[in-house]
Amino acid sequence: MRKVPVVLVGALVGVFGTASLAGAAPVTRTQVHDVTSTTPGFNPCTGLTDTQTLTYHLVTQTNIDARGGYHYMVNQNGTVSFVPDDPTQPTYSGTFHYTDNVNSPAPTLGYENTVVETVNGRFSDGTRGFLQIHEHLTVNANGDTTVFFDNLTCRPGG
Numbered sequence: 001m002r003k004v005p006v007v008l009v010g011a012l013v014g015v016f017g018t019a020s021l022a023g024a025a026p027v028t029r030t031q032v033h034d035v036t037s038t039t040p041g042f043n044p045c046t047g048l049t050d051t052q053t054l055t056y057h058l059v060t061q062t063n064i065d066a067r068g069g070y071h072y073m074v075n076q077n078g079t080v081s082f083v084p085d086d087p088t089q090p091t092y093s094g095t096f097h098y099t100d101n102v103n104s105p106a107p108t109l110g111y112e113n114t115v116v117e118t119v120n121g122r123f124s125d126g127t128r129g130f131l132q133i134h135e136h137l138t139v140n141a142n143g144d145t146t147v148f149f150d151n152l153t154c155r156p157g158g
Helices: 002-017
Strands: 028-040 049-064 068-085 092-104 111-122 127-137 147-154
Touching: 049 092
Parallel strands: none
Antiparallel strands: 028 049, 049 068, 068 092, 092 111, 111 127, 127 147
């Protein structure tokens, strides 16, 4: 289960201070970055380990209203390549789009978190591939998870 929202609240307090969450004037903060990263990973469709290189444009925006409610948005667009650790497997390159949205009307009223990641590309053997991850979490004011799903779609020919 995703822990992003719990970490997010701590990050919001760290970035904006407790006064912003407790009823100060509304605040909006936007950050923009251009990033390239190479990390070990795995293909969620096959389970094979690989090295992943992502180059992307990242925009984050945080809005906090006077009641302490918040909306946090992450938007990434870029290119991706996967090089399997097994050299007999095809490499993969393509484009991706990632969004993550967290919403809460107030700190004590629960929250919703939705993540969608879509990757389209081509394997080095010429076949096309498609991957989509769609996750959602709703937590009510009592801290109970009322909705949770984590869907993975993988298909060739994307």
